[in-house]
Amino acid sequence: MVEKDGDKNISDRALMEKIKLLEVFDIFHAESQNGASLICIVVGVDSRKIYARRITTQENCIFDRETGLADAAPGESEAIIKSVSPLPIEIYQTMIGLDRRYRLGGKSLGDAKLTDNEKKALLFIDEFYSN
DSSP states (O other), rough: OOOOEEEEEEEEEEHHHHHHTOTTTTTEEEEEEOOEEEEEEOOOEOOSSSEEETTOOEEEEEEETTOOOOOOOTSOEEEEEOOOOOHHHHHHHHHHHHHHHHHHOSSSOOOOOOOHHHHHHHHHHHHHHOO
């Protein structure tokens, strides 16, 4: 949970340090102000920003490496990184596959249908990141 102290964001310092260590292909969990869960894959980093893509919607997001806050466009809900805990390898691989399929796949309803493993992975992630 982020608290405001003037213009400075204060949060769990251990999480803030881990956010700075994120690299390309890492998966993390963020949450928007409206409570929506964002499962993101890192697609790029620089000294100030984390460039990510939401796996399920393929929406591009940019997060601040110091605060974990997303750069929200006007009218969009703000979001913050809540966890960078590594997923078990089987779940990670399933999510990488889902991201690839959604990124490269067609736009038909059949292309968007989840496999049993993808459903299990998303259910696991919901519980894993809610703790």
